[in-house]
Amino acid sequence: MNHPGHIAAVILAAGYSSRLGAWKPLQPLGPSTFIEEAVRRLRTAGIEDIRVVTGHRAAEIEPVLQKLGVRVVFNPDYDQGMFASVRAGVLSLEPEIAAFFLLPVDLPLVKPRTIRALLEARRRQSASITYPCFQGRRGHPPLIATAAVRNLPRDCDGGLRAFLARHDAAALNLEVPDEAVLLDCDTPGDYRRLLAYGLREDCPTRGECEAVWDRHSLPEPRRSHCRQVGELAGRLALHLRGAGLELNTALVVAAGYLHDLAKGQRDHARAGARILQDLGYGDVARVVAFHVDIGPLAQTVDESQLVYLADKLVARDRLVALEERFRPAREKFAAQPEILAAVAQRLQHARIIKQRLEDLLGISLEELLGKYGRILLPAAAGEPQKIYLVRHGAIQPPGSGRRYLGQLDVPLAPEGLRQAEVLRERLRPVRLAAVYCSDLRRAVETAGIIAAPHGLAPRACPELREVGLGAWDGLTFDEVKERYPEEFAARGADFINFRPPGGESFLDCAHRVLPAVFAALEATPGDLLLVGHAGVNRILLCLAQGHSLADLFAIPQEYGCLSLMTCLDSEFAVASLIPGAGGQEEVSNAQLPFKK
Numbered sequence: 001m002n003h004p005g006h007i008a009a010v011i012l013a014a015g016y017s018s019r020l021g022a023w024k025p026l027q028p029l030g031p032s033t034f035i036e037e038a039v040r041r042l043r044t045a046g047i048e049d050i051r052v053v054t055g056h057r058a059a060e061i062e063p064v065l066q067k068l069g070v071r072v073v074f075n076p077d078y079d080q081g082m083f084a085s086v087r088a089g090v091l092s093l094e095p096e097i098a099a100f101f102l103l104p105v106d107l108p109l110v111k112p113r114t115i116r117a118l119l120e121a122r123r124r125q126s127a128s129i130t131y132p133c134f135q136g137r138r139g140h141p142p143l144i145a146t147a148a149v150r151n152l153p154r155d156c157d158g159g160l161r162a163f164l165a166r167h168d169a170a171a172l173n174l175e176v177p178d179e180a181v182l183l184d185c186d187t188p189g190d191y192r193r194l195l196a197y198g199l200r201e202d203c204p205t206r207g208e209c210e211a212v213w214d215r216h217s218l219p220e221p222r223r224s225h226c227r228q229v230g231e232l233a234g235r236l237a238l239h240l241r242g243a244g245l246e247l248n249t250a251l252v253v254a255a256g257y258l259h260d261l262a263k264g265q266r267d268h269a270r271a272g273a274r275i276l277q278d279l280g281y282g283d284v285a286r287v288v289a290f291h292v293d294i295g296p297l298a299q300t301v302d303e304s305q306l307v308y309l310a311d312k313l314v315a316r317d318r319l320v321a322l323e324e325r326f327r328p329a330r331e332k333f334a335a336q337p338e339i340l341a342a343v344a345q346r347l348q349h350a351r352i353i354k355q356r357l358e359d360l361l362g363i364s365l366e367e368l369l370g371k372y373g374r375i376l377l378p379a380a381a382g383e384p385q386k387i388y389l390v391r392h393g394a395i396q397p398p399g400s401g402r403r404y405l406g407q408l409d410v411p412l413a414p415e416g417l418r419q420a421e422v423l424r425e426r427l428r429p430v431r432l433a434a435v436y437c438s439d440l441r442r443a444v445e446t447a448g449i450i451a452a453p454h455g456l457a458p459r460a461c462p463e464l465r466e467v468g469l470g471a472w473d474g475l476t477f478d479e480v481k482e483r484y485p486e487e488f489a490a491r492g493a494d495f496i497n498f499r500p501p502g503g504e505s506f507l508d509c510a511h512r513v514l515p516a517v518f519a520a521l522e523a524t525p526g527d528l529l530l531v532g533h534a535g536v537n538r539i540l541l542c543l544a545q546g547h548s549l550a551d552l553f554a555i556p557q558e559y560g561c562l563s564l565m566t567c568l569d570s571e572f573a574v575a576s577l578i579p580g581a582g583g584q585e586e587v588s589n590a591q592l593p594f595k596k
Helices: 036-045 059-068 082-091 113-124 159-167 188-198 206-215 220-242 251-258 268-278 284-288 303-312 322-332 336-362 365-370 414-427 441-452 477-483 483-491 506-523 533-545 549-556
Strands: 006-013 050-054 071-074 099-104 129-134 141-145 172-176 385-391 436-437 457-463 526-534 562-568 571-578
Touching: 006 036, 006 284, 036 059, 036 099, 036 113, 050 082, 050 549, 059 071, 059 141, 059 571, 071 082, 071 113, 071 414, 082 099, 082 159, 099 113, 099 172, 113 129, 113 141, 113 172, 172 206, 188 571, 220 251, 220 303, 220 336, 220 506, 220 533, 251 284, 251 303, 251 571, 268 284, 284 457, 303 322, 303 336, 303 385, 322 457, 336 365, 365 477, 365 506, 385 441, 385 533, 414 441, 414 457, 414 526, 414 562, 436 441, 436 506, 441 457, 457 506, 506 526, 506 533, 526 533, 533 549, 533 571
Parallel strands: 006 050, 006 099, 050 071, 129 172, 385 526, 436 457, 436 526
Antiparallel strands: 099 141, 129 141, 385 562, 562 571
16 A cells, blocks of 8 residues: 555557667566666665556566566557557546655666655755756656646647646756666667766766866866876876786776765865765775875776876876975975975875886886876767778789788878778768878878768877888798798787887887877767778777777778777777778668768
8 A cells, every 4th residue: 555655657569660670668677677777776775666558569578577566557558659648647646645766767877866865855855846966967767746737638739848847836846866767778889888877877077077177166277187197097008008007097087086985074085985885986995095195006907096197197187297296295294204204105105006007008108198188178078979990992002912002101002092982971960070090191182082071181290090010011921931940930929019110110100199099089970980900990990899899800901991980988889880882881870970
C-alpha cells in the first residue's frame, strides 16, 4: 500500500526509436541495457515504485520488465507520440502519490546521487516541478508534483514541455554535476557518446569538473591553474601510453582539474579528496589526496605521480621549470628548517618523477613541453571535435621493390590523384573548419584536392611529416638488411624506440605529432581534416584506441583510407575506420556516421 508522500518513477519506453535505427529500451549499454540501467539507478537511489510505459514492441520488453519487478503500463496510443505515453503514465498514478520522476528510456545514465539530490531539494523546498540542471540547461528526470499534472489533457500544443512551462513560476532548477541528465540518445553518434560516457563515468568530464567548481565557488585564478594542470597531466599521460604505460587518461585529467578544489582549507589535498569521495569519485579522490605530499613513490609512474608532477610544473597558469616553481617557497621558508625540509622533499619527489618520465619517453621534459608552448588550452569545449583522418593517395615510387619511405618527398601517382578525388566526393557533404596536412608533397596534393569544394587552403605542417628514416629513407628492404644488419635486427626487436641512423623512432614521431594535432584542435572552432602518412596516422589511431605503439602495425592504412576520430577532454576516440579509395566499394551511411 502506498503511503502519503509516496514518490514514484515513470519510465517512457513506448516509442519507435526511428532516428537511432535501433530500438532503445533493449539496446546494449555495457553489460546491461537502457531499460535495465535506468531501473537499476532509480532503485539504487531508493525509488521502489517504478512504472514503465510500453507500446511499440511491448510483447518483446514485457518479460524483461517482469524480471526487473516493475509495473507495466501499456499505452495503446503510442503511435501518437511521447505526450500520449506521459498521459498513460500519469493516469496510472494513485491519489496518494505525491510526486514522480519522469524519465525517457534514452537517458539511462543519470546518477543515483542526482536522483537523491532532487528528492532532498523537494523536501527542503516544495515545488511543482524540480528540474535537474547541468550548467544552466534543464535535463531529466524532472521530479513532478502529481497535482501539477492531474488534469493532463489528451493533447497539448507544444507537447509536454509547453504544458509544464505553465508551472515555471513554481518550479525549482537544481544544478547538479551530472552531465548524464542531458545525454539522450537519438542518433548513432549519441549512442557512441553514451557508451563512452558509461565507460568513464567514475571520472567526471571536463564539464562536470567545472560544475563542481561552480558548486564550491572556485575563483577564476584557481580554475585557470587547475585547468592547466589537468591538460598538462593528460597530454603527458597520452605520450606515456604510447610508450606502453597503462594509464587512465580520463582519471588524470579529472584529478588535475579538481586537485585544488579545497585550496585554502587545512590540509586541502585531503579535504578535497573527501568532497570527491562524497560525490562518488573515489579514484579521483585517491589521486587528489596525494597531489601535495605524495609520500613513498610507487616503482611505476602512475596517475598520482603524473598529477603531482604536473601541479609542480604549473605556476598559476604558466608552465615553469621545477626550480622556478619551488624558488618562492624555498626563499619564504629559508629560516624555518622543518617547513624547508618538507619543501625540499616535494622538490626531490618531483625530480624523481620527472626523470622517470624522461627515461620512458626518451626525451627531456623541457623539450617536450616546449612543443606545447607556455599555455595548454582544452582540446574541445562541450562537444567532441571530429578529425577526418586521411592517408595520402598512392605515390609515384622512387624505384622498384618494397622500400622504406619516410620523409623522402615524392609526388602522387595518377592512381593517388584518383583516390584523392574519390575522397573529395566522400567528404564534400562534411562541414570542415580547417584542413591540416604534412608539408610533404604527397600529403599537400591530397589535401588540396579534398579541400577545394570547402574553399579552404590546407595548412602544411612539418610536424605532421612521416617518421624520419634517416639513412634508410628510399632504400629497399633488402638494401637495408644488407647494409645495416645489426640495426635491422634491433628495429625488429623494439621498433617503438629504435632510431635508424640519422632518423627518429616512432615514439619520437609521436612526441612531434601529438602537440601539433592538439595545436590544430585548439586553433579550430569546429571539425577538421588531417591528411597524414601511414606511420603518423597509425600513431594517432593507436592512442585513440587505448593501445601502445607496440600495436602500430595491426592498424590498416591503405593509400587513400579515411578514419573518423573525435577528441574530448584531451581523449581521442575512433568513431569509424573506413576502407581506402583504391577500389570501387560503396560505403553506406551507416559507415559514414559523420555525413551531414
